[in-house]
Amino acid sequence: MNTLIKYTFRNVFYNPLVNILNCLQLIIIIICTFFLNFIYDSSGQIAIVKIFGSNILANIFFNEILPTLSYLLIFVILIIIIISFGNLYTRLYNNPFNKLILISNISRVKLILCGFSGINLYFLINFAFFSTALSLIIYFKTDDFITEAFILFTNLFLFLLSLSVIINLFGFLLKNESISSLIGILFPVLISPYISKVVNNADPFLEKILLAIYYLIPPLTIELDNSLKIYDTHIYNMDKILLTIPYIFFYLLIVLYLFKKVDIND
Amino acid sequence: MIRIKNLTKIYKKNIIALRNITIDLPNNNIIAILGLNGAGKSTLMKILLGLVKPTSGYVNINDSGEVSKFKFSYLPENFLMDKNIKVIDFLQFFGKLYGIEKNKLNISIEQYLHLFEIYDFRNKKMGDLSKGMNIKVGLIQALLKKADYYLLDEPTEGLDPISRLKMREIIFKLKSEGSTVIINSHILAELELFADFYVILHKGELIDYKFSKDLSxxxxxxxxxxxxxxxxxxxxxxxxxxxxxxxxxxxxxxxxxxxxxxxxxxxxxxxxxxxxxxxxxxxxxxxxx
Missing domain, CATH: 3.30.70 (Alpha-Beta Plaits)
Structure with a gap:
């Protein structure tokens, strides 16, 4: 089983899209390490933020520039990961290795669980490294250890895990990486809030159908809002995050059930 | 003995790959499955391996009722698994999956790489190898596993004459060790050199089967x-x-x-x-x- 998880992990590591993500994270770490400095006033508060040699008032930087940059960064990271998921899950099901793996002692359930674990383990480790690096850089520059980066990335990881199972399902059903990624974005982020808006105005029969669809979709919009609110309010609602866990199992079970039934013919 | 009873496979769009096949395949023989393109040879192999589910009928091995209890080794047709993986990494990956102990695995891989004269290519990516070399890597993968049944789908396609000769010797050796080898190939003249039992399929139907010694x-x-x-x-x-x-x-x-x-x-x-x-x-x- 370890061999399979390691193999999937290796495939994620060598994936070109994931390499773009790694490069982006490395650039952010380099910028924060070498091109970001803080100047303190007499009371020990940060007065000026020095970035690429330019002096910016701390008030403006923390209230305007940092949130905008953070949202942009999270958006780019999410898009790259969602497209990577489409690519990785489609490959997981189209992998010609599957035929040979399945005739060894590996069952179909194990094959998919190992693939799913390998892919998501990579992003968990990636997020852990990235948030630790950011926290350490801030610690060495300010003598203040912040936990927001950890909370943000734990939150984002759970959000991505919910997306991951949906893209996994569509990657398996459609075997098309672009459409799977697109549905991965549209399904929970756009369709879910849209349904929640129209559900009250629909006729009773349609309302029931829409509600059923609504409850089939993980509450990702709430989760994403939570992730982003951390910057402003430090509010962290664990209950709503944990709500996604049953959804993760639900979608994973559907894939496992369907994969047990299909012919491995490619 | 592999007992195949009323086996039918219908794919989507009503494509009939196999139609009501009933046959007993004898153990410890070299069995050749023959047929034109689309005869259902590969589908039959995949059903034996459990990769494809039959629409109806069943396969029973040695009266056990459970296919998974037996060890299968498989060389798929058009063998090219992953263009980006190195030959040595590919073989080690499957060796580990097959549960072979590390030192024993490395020795076996080295021996087979030398035997098929691809030792110098062990660190090359599989996408950089010729079709014949890829098949050799696939054969090594299949041979690493000690199995009861070896299923080889088009094993000689793209191989040079010397490698074909070596492959034949290996197939005879597998048989002498008690294994059953099932081969699917178009090259009839070559199959005649080593097959003991022929199964002939045409458009998904079993049209004949016989031992090679009965061939006039x-x-x-x-x-x-x-x-x-x-x-x-x-x-x-x-x-x-x-x-x-x-x-x-x-x-x-x-x-x-x-x-x-x-x-x-x-x-x-x-x-x-x-x-x-x-x-x-x-x-x-x-x-x-």
């Missing part, structure tokens, strides 16, 4: 050897830097190979000139058309 008629072979043997048993003709000998019948061919081997002379190629299997197969197919 005699095949003729042209054997190319590296040097002139010092004997008077056979007639040899000079061809460039090698020698040619024409042999009638599979039994004579086996005797000839043993005879040449005993003198440590290298066999460069075995080319069937006329094949009784080919005639038999063609006559069966003609009846169906």
């Amino acid at each position: 008629g005699q095949a003729k072979y042209e054997v190319e050897i590296s040097e002139l043997p010092k004997d008077n048993y056979f007639n040899y003709m000079k061809k460039d830097s090698s020698w040619i000998c024409n042999i009638n019948g599979i039994e004579n061919l086996k005797d000839f190979i043993t005879h040449i081997d005993s003198m440590s002379i290298k066999i460069l190629n075995i080319k069937p000139i006329t094949s009784s299997l080919e005639e038999y197969f063609n006559s069966l197919i003609q009846k169906q058309i």
Whole structure:
């Protein structure tokens, strides 16, 4: 089983899209390490933020520039990961290795669980490294250890895990990486809030159908809002995050059930 | 014995791959599955392996009722698994999956890489290898696993004559060790050299099966050897830097190979000139058309 998880992990590591993500994270770490400095006033508060040699008032930087940059960064990271998921899950099901793996002692359930674990383990480790690096850089520059980066990335990881199972399902059903990624974005982020808006105005029969669809979709919009609110309010609602866990199992079970039934013919 | 009973496979869009196949495949034999393109040969192999689910019917191995209890080894057709993986990494990955102990695995891989003369390519990516070399890697993968049943789908396609010869020797060795080898190939003349049992499929239907010894008629072979043997048993003709000998019948061919081997002379190629299997197969197919 370890061999399979390691193999999937290796495939994620060598994936070109994931390499773009790694490069982006490395650039952010380099910028924060070498091109970001803080100047303190007499009371020990940060007065000026020095970035690429330019002096910016701390008030403006923390209230305007940092949130905008953070949202942009999270958006780019999410898009790259969602497209990577489409690519990785489609490959997981189209992998010609599957035929040979399945005739060894590996069952179909194990094959998919190992693939799913390998892919998501990579992003968990990636997020852990990235948030630790950011926290350490801030610690060495300010003598203040912040936990927001950890909370943000734990939150984002759970959000991505919910997306991951949906893209996994569509990657398996459609075997098309672009459409799977697109549905991965549209399904929970756009369709879910849209349904929640129209559900009250629909006729009773349609309302029931829409509600059923609504409850089939993980509450990702709430989760994403939570992730982003951390910057402003430090509010962290664990209950709503944990709500996604049953959804993760639900979608994973559907894939496992369907994969047990299909012919491995490619 | 592999008992196949009323096996039918219908794919989407009502494509019938196999239609009501019933046959017993004898253990410890080299079984050749023959048929034109689309005859259902690969589907039959995949059902035996549990990769494809039959629409109806079943497969029962040694009366156990459970296919998964037996060890299968498989060489898929058009073998090219992953362009970006190195040969050595590929073999080690599957060796580990097959549960082979690390030191033993490394020794086996090295031996097989030398045997198929691809040792120097072990660190190359599989996408950089020729089709024939990829098949050799696939064969090594299949041979690493000690199995009860070896299922080889088009194993000789793209292989050079020397490698075909080695593959034949390996297949005989597997049989002598008690395994059953099931081969799917279009190259009938070659199958005639080693198969014990033929299964002929046409458009998803089983049209005949028989042991090779029951096949009437005699095949003729042209054997190319590296040097002139010092004997008077056979007639040899000079061809460039090698020698040619024409042999009638599979039994004579086996005797000839043993005879040449005993003198440590290298066999460069075995080319069937006329094949009784080919005639038999063609006559069966003609009846169906």
